[in-house]
Amino acid sequence: MTLLLSATFVLLFAGQALAQDTDDILQHVDPLIGSSNGGNVFPGASLAYGMAKAVADTNSNSNQGGFTLDGAPVTGFSMMHDSGTGGSPSLGNFALFPYTSCPGGDINRCAFPKKTRANFGGFDESSVSARPGTFGITLNTGIRADMTVTQHTALFRFTFPENSTMGEAAQPLILQDLTDLSNSRQDNGTVSVNEKTGRITGSARFLPSFAQGNYVLYFCTDFSGAEILDNGIFADSRASTSVKNMTISRSINGYPLPGGAFVRFKSGAKPILARTATSFTSVEQACRHAESEIPDFDFDRISRAATEQWQAKMGGIRISTKGVDKSLITNFYSGIYRTHINPQNYTGENPLWSSDEPYFDSFYWYVLLDIPSGGSNADVVLADAYIKGLDGGINDGYAAVVKDAEVEPFDWCCQGRGGLDSWHSLGYIPVQDFDWKGFGTLTRSISRTLEYAYNDFCIAEMAKASGRTTDQEKYALSSGNWRNLYKEDQTSFWWNGTDTGFTGFFEPRYLNGTWGYQNPLNCSNHDDFSVCSLQNNGPETFESSIWEYGFYVPHDQATLISLYGGPDRFVDRLNYLHDQNITYIGNEPSFLTVFQYHYAGRPALSAKRAHYYIPEFFGTTPDGLPGNDDSGAMGSFVAFTMMGLFPNPGQNVYLITSPFFESVNITNPLTGKIARIRNVNFDPSYKNIYIQNATLDGVKYSKNWIDHSFFTEGKELVLTLGDRESDWGTKVADLPPSLGEYKGYGNSSSSAGYGSWNDTAGSSAKRIRSWLRGDLESM
Missing domain, CATH: 2.70.98.10 (Beta-galactosidase; Chain A, domain 5)
Known part of the structure; x- marks a missing residue:
C-alpha cells in the first residue's frame, strides 16, 4: 500500500451534522459488505471511532475483523476489534x-x-x-x-x-x-x-x-x-x-x-x-x-x-438518489460508514502516561495509499491536516516530522526512517544498504526512496505554511531525490519475452552507484510467485510492482510526465497499466493511478476509469470488496470516487470528476457551511460522465481540481455533463499543481507549477526546478 488519504475524512465528516433532512441514511448502510472474500471488515456494533466493538467471532482464516460469512462457526462474542486489516488478527479479547x-x-x-x-x-x-x-x-x-x-x-x-x-x-x-x-x-x-x-x-x-x-x-x-x-x-x-x-x-x-x-x-x-x-x-x-x-x-x-x-x-453528507440504482447508494454510504469504524478513540486509556489529550489507536485507514513500507508517512498525515485547517499543535508536529527526516531510530522497522546516512549523502536508499545506526528489514529500497521524497515534500509544505523558508527550500530540494533511481534506458518485458513497449523505469541501485535489477512486472497483479510484503527476502518495492510505483511521484507529476515522453506517452503508459491489469484495484497503490490522467490534461479518462472500477470491483454483497478494507481504505476510495472529488493526499488538491449522483451536499464540521456539487444533464445510466464545462459559485471554472476551501467556505460547483470528452480541464493552466513545470502540451505553453513556491522561495525554487530538469547535475 502506498501514500495517504490522511486526515481528509476527519475534516469532511468528523463533526456532528447540522439539522438537515430527517430521512434515515442508515437504511443505506450495510455493515456486512466485506465480511467474506478477504474484506476483513468489522461488521458488528460500534460507535463512530468507538473503543467498544462487539461482534461474533468466527474461526475463519480471514477473521481479522472478528466475524466472517464464509461458513466458519462462531467461537465467541467479544468487544474489541480492528477493521479491514491484513496480517494476523488483533484484539477479539475475553470472548x-x-x-x-x-x-x-x-x-x-x-x-x-x-x-x-x-x-x-x-x-x-x-x-x-x-x-x-x-x-x-x-x-x-x-x-x-x-x-x-x-x-x-x-x-x-x-x-x-x-x-x-x-x-x-x-x-x-x-x-x-x-x-x-x-x-x-x-x-x-x-x-x-x-x-x-x-x-x-x-x-x-x-x-x-x-x-x-x-x-x-x-x-x-x-x-x-x-x-x-x-x-x-x-x-x-x-x-x-x-x-x-x-x-x-x-x-x-x-x-x-x-x-x-x-x-x-x-x-x-x-x-x-x-x-x-x-x-x-x-x-x-x-x-x-x-x-x-x-x-x-x-x-x-x-x-x-x-x-x-x-x-x-x-448526516454530514447528503446525495440526490433520483434515478440511481439502490446498490450504488448503499455502496456510497457504506463506504463512508466504514471510514468511521477506525481509528479507535482511546482517550483516557493511554497506559503509558496520564493525559486528557485525545489519544487514538489503529490508524490503519489513514494510510489509504500506503501502510508504511519504509517512509515516515505520518508526515503526509500531518501535512494534509495542517494545510486543510487543522493547525493546532503545528510546532510539535513540525518538530516530529523533521526528527523523522534527520534522526534515525535504532529500530526503524516501525517508526521513523532508516538509511538516513545514505539518503543524505547519496539521495536514495541503496539496495543492500550499509546501515549500522538503525535496523529494520533491508528491502523495499525503491518504494522507500520514493516515499522519503514525498515525505520531504510534505515537510516542505509545512515549512512554507509556517514561515520556515530555509527548511522549505531544503526539503523541496530533497523531494526530488526520486529521480536518482530512474533508469531511462530500462526496458520491460513480459515473462514470455513480449516487450511492453515502454522504456524508463525506477530500478534499485547499490551504494557504489551501480544499478541493480528487478523485473518491473514483479509484484504486479500478474505475478503469483514473488513475495512482496515485509519478508526479509522481499523485493525492492512493497506490495506492488515497479510498473505501478513508476507513477508514485505525487508532488511532481509534471517532471515525471516529461521523463516519460510527454502527456500523450504518459497517458499511453497509464492506459497500459490499467488495460493490461498490471494494477490491482484491491490494494491501495492503484487508487491515485485511476485519477492521474488529470495531470496529463485528460480528466475525462479519469472519469472513465472511475466509472469502470465502480461498480465492477466494488459491490454491496459480503464478498463485494476486491481486497481487505484496511480500516476504511476501500470505503474511502469508493466514497471520494462516487462524490467526484478525489484527493491527492498531503496536498490541498481534489481532482474533479463527475459524481455518481445528480447532487452532493457536504456539511463541513468545522465551519458548518454546506458545499454543493450539482450535475447538469445527469444521466443515471452513466453515459454522460464527461465534464463539458463548470462553474464555481456561478463563475466559469476550467481547472480540473479544487482546493479544500470548497468545503470550508461552502461553495457550489456546477458541472455540465456530456457523453464525450471535451476540452474542459485540459489546458496547462487548468492542471493540478506540480513542483516541476508542465512541458510538451500542445494547448498552451504556460506552466502550472506550484506557483506558491515562487512566492517565498524565489531563486531557490528556480534552482529546484532546474535541478529537477537535469540542468544542474553537479549540484
Missing part, C-alpha cells in the same frame, strides 16, 4: 460464549476451550442482522445473541430456547475466556468471579498484530436477567464451582491454555444480558466504564442511542 445448559447438569460436559466450543457455533447466514450500532445472530443451538455498545462498553443480550437440545430444562451457562482472536495471550492471565454477584474481572497480556511489544488489557463483566445458580473458573476442559480465582500460564506448546470463568443461571426463560467493558489501565476503570455508561442494562435504550449517534455522524 463470551453461551450454552442453554450443560448435558446432565454437569458443567464439565460443557465445551470450554475455543477449539471445541466451535462445534456449537454453527449458524444460518440468514439469521445475521447488522446495522450501525447493533449486531445479531442466531446459533444453530437456538441461542440468539444481540449486541450493542457505548464508547467503552458492550451489552450482549442472549435469548435462549425454551428447552436445551438435550430436552432438559434450561440452566444457561455463559463463559468468558482469556483468549484473543490470534491466540496471542502471554503468561499470567488472571480471572476472578464474585460468588454472589457473578461479576467476572480479570486481565491478560497480548501481542498486537502490526506493532512491537505487547499490551495488557483489563475487563469487567456483569450479568442481569436471571438468578444465578453457581459460578466458578475453568482451566482447559475442566471447570469448578468451588474455585473463584485463577492465574494461568500460556503453556509450552505455542498455544495459550484455555482458561476463564463462567456463570450459570437458574432459568433461561427471559433474555440474559451481559455487560462487559475493557480498559488498558485497570480493572477498576473498566468497571467504572460499565457502570457509568450502561447502569440499567436497557438494551433497547442503548441501541437507540447508538443509532442516533450514527445518524448524526452520517
Whole structure:
C-alpha cells in the first residue's frame, strides 16, 4: 500500500451534522459488505471511532475483523476489534460464549476451550442482522445473541430456547475466556468471579498484530436477567464451582491454555444480558466504564442511542438518489460508514502516561495509499491536516516530522526512517544498504526512496505554511531525490519475452552507484510467485510492482510526465497499466493511478476509469470488496470516487470528476457551511460522465481540481455533463499543481507549477526546478 488519504475524512465528516433532512441514511448502510472474500471488515456494533466493538467471532482464516460469512462457526462474542486489516488478527479479547445448559447438569460436559466450543457455533447466514450500532445472530443451538455498545462498553443480550437440545430444562451457562482472536495471550492471565454477584474481572497480556511489544488489557463483566445458580473458573476442559480465582500460564506448546470463568443461571426463560467493558489501565476503570455508561442494562435504550449517534455522524453528507440504482447508494454510504469504524478513540486509556489529550489507536485507514513500507508517512498525515485547517499543535508536529527526516531510530522497522546516512549523502536508499545506526528489514529500497521524497515534500509544505523558508527550500530540494533511481534506458518485458513497449523505469541501485535489477512486472497483479510484503527476502518495492510505483511521484507529476515522453506517452503508459491489469484495484497503490490522467490534461479518462472500477470491483454483497478494507481504505476510495472529488493526499488538491449522483451536499464540521456539487444533464445510466464545462459559485471554472476551501467556505460547483470528452480541464493552466513545470502540451505553453513556491522561495525554487530538469547535475 502506498501514500495517504490522511486526515481528509476527519475534516469532511468528523463533526456532528447540522439539522438537515430527517430521512434515515442508515437504511443505506450495510455493515456486512466485506465480511467474506478477504474484506476483513468489522461488521458488528460500534460507535463512530468507538473503543467498544462487539461482534461474533468466527474461526475463519480471514477473521481479522472478528466475524466472517464464509461458513466458519462462531467461537465467541467479544468487544474489541480492528477493521479491514491484513496480517494476523488483533484484539477479539475475553470472548463470551453461551450454552442453554450443560448435558446432565454437569458443567464439565460443557465445551470450554475455543477449539471445541466451535462445534456449537454453527449458524444460518440468514439469521445475521447488522446495522450501525447493533449486531445479531442466531446459533444453530437456538441461542440468539444481540449486541450493542457505548464508547467503552458492550451489552450482549442472549435469548435462549425454551428447552436445551438435550430436552432438559434450561440452566444457561455463559463463559468468558482469556483468549484473543490470534491466540496471542502471554503468561499470567488472571480471572476472578464474585460468588454472589457473578461479576467476572480479570486481565491478560497480548501481542498486537502490526506493532512491537505487547499490551495488557483489563475487563469487567456483569450479568442481569436471571438468578444465578453457581459460578466458578475453568482451566482447559475442566471447570469448578468451588474455585473463584485463577492465574494461568500460556503453556509450552505455542498455544495459550484455555482458561476463564463462567456463570450459570437458574432459568433461561427471559433474555440474559451481559455487560462487559475493557480498559488498558485497570480493572477498576473498566468497571467504572460499565457502570457509568450502561447502569440499567436497557438494551433497547442503548441501541437507540447508538443509532442516533450514527445518524448524526452520517448526516454530514447528503446525495440526490433520483434515478440511481439502490446498490450504488448503499455502496456510497457504506463506504463512508466504514471510514468511521477506525481509528479507535482511546482517550483516557493511554497506559503509558496520564493525559486528557485525545489519544487514538489503529490508524490503519489513514494510510489509504500506503501502510508504511519504509517512509515516515505520518508526515503526509500531518501535512494534509495542517494545510486543510487543522493547525493546532503545528510546532510539535513540525518538530516530529523533521526528527523523522534527520534522526534515525535504532529500530526503524516501525517508526521513523532508516538509511538516513545514505539518503543524505547519496539521495536514495541503496539496495543492500550499509546501515549500522538503525535496523529494520533491508528491502523495499525503491518504494522507500520514493516515499522519503514525498515525505520531504510534505515537510516542505509545512515549512512554507509556517514561515520556515530555509527548511522549505531544503526539503523541496530533497523531494526530488526520486529521480536518482530512474533508469531511462530500462526496458520491460513480459515473462514470455513480449516487450511492453515502454522504456524508463525506477530500478534499485547499490551504494557504489551501480544499478541493480528487478523485473518491473514483479509484484504486479500478474505475478503469483514473488513475495512482496515485509519478508526479509522481499523485493525492492512493497506490495506492488515497479510498473505501478513508476507513477508514485505525487508532488511532481509534471517532471515525471516529461521523463516519460510527454502527456500523450504518459497517458499511453497509464492506459497500459490499467488495460493490461498490471494494477490491482484491491490494494491501495492503484487508487491515485485511476485519477492521474488529470495531470496529463485528460480528466475525462479519469472519469472513465472511475466509472469502470465502480461498480465492477466494488459491490454491496459480503464478498463485494476486491481486497481487505484496511480500516476504511476501500470505503474511502469508493466514497471520494462516487462524490467526484478525489484527493491527492498531503496536498490541498481534489481532482474533479463527475459524481455518481445528480447532487452532493457536504456539511463541513468545522465551519458548518454546506458545499454543493450539482450535475447538469445527469444521466443515471452513466453515459454522460464527461465534464463539458463548470462553474464555481456561478463563475466559469476550467481547472480540473479544487482546493479544500470548497468545503470550508461552502461553495457550489456546477458541472455540465456530456457523453464525450471535451476540452474542459485540459489546458496547462487548468492542471493540478506540480513542483516541476508542465512541458510538451500542445494547448498552451504556460506552466502550472506550484506557483506558491515562487512566492517565498524565489531563486531557490528556480534552482529546484532546474535541478529537477537535469540542468544542474553537479549540484
